[in-house]
Amino acid sequence: MQTRIGALALGRLLGDGWRGSGPTYAALAARVRSLVLDGRLPLDVRVPSERQLAEQLQVSRTTVTAAFDSLREQGFLRSRQGSGSWTAVPGGVRPTGGAIAPPTPDDVAHDVIDLAAATLPADGVAVRAAYEAALLELPRHLPGVGYEAAGLPAARRAVADDLTRRGLPTGPEQVLVTSGAVSAWSLLLRVLAGPGDRVLVEQPTYPNALEAARRSGARLLPVPLGGCGEPLWDVDAWRATLRQGTPRLGYVIPDCQNPTGGVMDDDTRRAVVAAAEAVGTVLVSDESLADLRAGGTAPRPLATFSDSVVTVGGLSKSAWAGLRLGWVRATHDLVDRLVEARLSWDLGTPLLEQLALAHLLDDPARERHVAGRRALVASRREAFEAALRRHLPHWRYRRPQGGLSLWVELRDGSSTAMAERAAAHGLRLAAGPRFGVDGALERYLRLPFVVPVERVDEAVRRLAALAADTPRARPSRLVV
Numbered sequence: 422m423q424t425r426i427g428a429l430a431l432g433r434l435l436g437d438g439w440r441g442s443g444p445t446y447a448a449l450a451a452r453v454r455s456l457v458l459d460g461r462l463p464l465d466v467r468v469p470s471e472r473q474l475a476e477q478l479q480v481s482r483t484t485v486t487a488a489f490d491s492l493r494e495q496g497f498l499r500s501r502q503g504s505g506s507w508t509a510v511p512g513g514v515r516p517t518g519g520a521i522a523p524p525t526p527d528d529v530a531h532d533v534i535d536l537a538a539a540t541l542p543a544d545g546v547a548v549r550a551a552y553e554a555a556l557l558e559l560p561r562h563l564p565g566v567g568y569e570a571a572g573l574p575a576a577r578r579a580v581a582d583d584l585t586r587r588g589l590p591t592g593p594e595q596v597l598v599t600s601g602a603v604s605a606w607s608l609l610l611r612v613l614a615g616p617g618d619r620v621l622v623e624q625p626t627y628p629n630a631l632e633a634a635r636r637s638g639a640r641l642l643p644v645p646l647g648g649c650g651e652p653l654w655d656v657d658a659w660r661a662t663l664r665q666g667t668p669r670l671g672y673v674i675p676d677c678q679n680p681t682g683g684v685m686d687d688d689t690r691r692a693v694v695a696a697a698e699a700v701g702t703v704l705v706s707d708e709s710l711a712d713l714r715a716g717g718t719a720p721r722p723l724a725t726f727s728d729s730v731v732t733v734g735g736l737s738k739s740a741w742a743g744l745r746l747g748w749v750r751a752t753h754d755l756v757d758r759l760v761e762a763r764l765s766w767d768l769g770t771p772l773l774e775q776l777a778l779a780h781l782l783d784d785p786a787r788e789r790h791v792a793g794r795r796a797l798v799a800s801r802r803e804a805f806e807a808a809l810r811r812h813l814p815h816w817r818y819r820r821p822q823g824g825l826s827l828w829v830e831l832r833d834g835s836s837t838a839m840a841e842r843a844a845a846h847g848l849r850l851a852a853g854p855r856f857g858v859d860g861a862l863e864r865y866l867r868l869p870f871v872v873p874v875e876r877v878d879e880a881v882r883r884l885a886a887l888a889a890d891t892p893r894a895r896p897s898r899l900v901v
Contacts, residue, residue: 424642424665425467428477430657434461435478445480446487453488454497457508459830460624460861461645466508468498510860534880537849539679539825539869541797543741547781547790555776562772569769571760572598572748576775579782580734580748587711589722589732594753597760598778600770602709602747603629605733606672609705609749610637612762614669621662621671621702625828625856625865627679630672630707642666643858646681649819649830653683660696667700675723677710680856680867681828682821687720694726705731709747712739712791713798714823728752736781738825739794746770746778798825798870801877805870808881813888826869836866839891846887848880 426434439452456462468474471489475482489506492498496511571577577593584591599605614620616638622631624643634641644662647653663671673693675685685693697704706723711734724730735747749759784790805827809816817830831839836852843850853865872880 424463424465424662426462426469426661428469428473430661431462431469431474432477444487446484446491449478449480449484449488450491450495453492454495455864457497457510458861458863459645459648459865460643460857461648462508463624463643463645463861464508464510464859467505468508470505533844533847533849534872534876534883535849536843536868536872536880536884537851539867539871540738540742541794541825541871543743544739544790544794547784547786548741548744548777551777551780551784552773554780555773558776559773562776567769567772569598569772569775570764571756572596572770573772573775573779575779576746579779580750583782584722584732584750587719587722589724589750591750592753595750595756597749597751597756597763598770598775599733599747599749600767601737601745602707602733602735603633604767605735605747605749606630606705606707607633607637608759608763609731609733610634610639610670612755612758613703614639618670619666619668621666621668622858623673623678624858625680625853625862625867626672626674627707628851628855631856631858634672639670641858642668643861646678646683649817652689653678653681653819654685654689654693656689656692656696659693663696663700663702668702671697671702671704672707673704673723674707674710675720676708677713677821677823677825679710679824680826681819682715682824682826683819684714684720684822685723690720690723691726694723694730698727698729703729703731705733708732708734710738710824713795713825715795715799715802715821717822724750731755736778739791740781744774744778744781746774801872801874802870804874804877805868805872805881808877811878812881812885825871826867829866829868831864831866834866834888834891835863837863839866839887842887842891846883846890848883848887 434456435452439448441448453462457464471482471485475485489498493500497509498506499509500506574593576598577596580596580598581591581593599608610633614637618639619642620634620639621642621644622634624645631641642662644659647655675690677684694704704723708722722732724732732750733747736744749756751759781787818827821827837854840850840852851867853862854860856862856867
């Protein structure tokens with residue numbers, strides 16, 4: 422779907438710092454090109470007319486004409502006589518990224534340090550205790566068939582109680598247990614959207630969620646997130662995109678956003694939910710990382726602002742990815758629809774894991790276990806940032822408010838080129854375009870800070886060597 426951006430909105434995106442000492446038209450073209458490459462100005466967006474933009478920027482029309490001509494020659498604009506100009510990428514090449522696979526046994530055997538997957542090892546004490554309790558409880562379930570399409574009642578109740586403790590009153594009938602948060606999102610796509618329907622996503626966002634939407638046949642509608650020193654969620658941009666695109670669904674990570682680590686404040690949550698409701702868009706809030714905020718008071722769950730918001734979550738980040746369970750929290754009617762749709766491809770989730778899930782959520786020591794995970798993440802984040810200051814002191818990123826990763830900007834670099842060369846330096850990396858739509862975000866790299874503290878310095882040494890070995894991978898200054 423093609424949308425448009427007005428002169429005022431584009432002027433805000435351009436900012437005041439694009440004018441340089443050289444020709445004004447070249448500086449304007451360079452700034453627009455940068456916005457396209459960074460995903461801040463999505464593809465297939467109709468830009469203002471030369472006259473309108475010239476008036477907004479208070480430059481001559483000749484300057485804007487020359488800038489647009491330069492962008493067309495480079496492949497970043499395409500035009501039709503009398504119809505306007507749209508953003509593009511050179512040659513029409515649009516990498517789709519794809520899901521991020523976990524490390525393989527070969528990676529471990531060859532001492533490859535994984536900086537692609539943002540996952541932690543299990544919380545051994547809590548997970549082991551939960552499975553031991555689940556095994557003791559299992560025999561009383563064996564006389565049954567073991568199928569629970571909506572989830573084991575004990576697991577549904579435990580999820581509902583946990584959400585209620587977090588400030589989102591929930592009954593067990595509002596919960597569906599799934600095989601992970603991505604499975605929950607995939608099921609929602611199947612029920613609430615069809616092939617060709619528009620689905621709004623943050624840019625950047627979680628690659629596996631993007632891949633699930635692509636596989637469903639959805640048309641992705643990106644809303645760019647702000648850069649360093651800017652609000653991460655631009656409410657005006659959300660309103661404009663929702664109004665113009667009227668997407669069927671929207672996928673948002675308001676808590677410890679992946680990959681930026683941002684946390685949406687309550688005022689922004691209220692405004693985004695209102696904007697979605699105004700056009701009939703169902704927002705899906707992924708709270709898989711909510712337990713891992715760095716500190717401060719937790720904002721209200723997004724669904725507290727409207728019953729129309731659907732929540733998905735899981736414990737893969739805060740407890741153990743091997744648990745492979747997640748959930749949907751929605752209205753009772755929607756849960757019934759999801760269960761009916763699920764039966765055609767998935768009869769339920771493993772019973773033993775659901776018993777373990779219930780014990781993890783019901784554990785009186787849960788808050789202590791979560792606090793321990795936050796402390797572990799904080800120690801690894803601090804070690805990683807210190808290593809970056811030693812070995813790559815010029816890399817630029819927004820200090821995360823939670824989550825498991827840094828979102829690093831490369832001034833002139835290609836994260837794809839770095840990822841392709843990473844194996845030769847004993848690393849696994851996930852390039853920026855995996856986190857966006859239509860090949861955007863080439864100048865960004867997600868760096869999970871999940872490496873054990875004693876391995877962090879070696880990981881960043883390898884990263885620095887890789888950056889030096891990759892053409893045009895010169896980083897920008899560190900911003901914290």
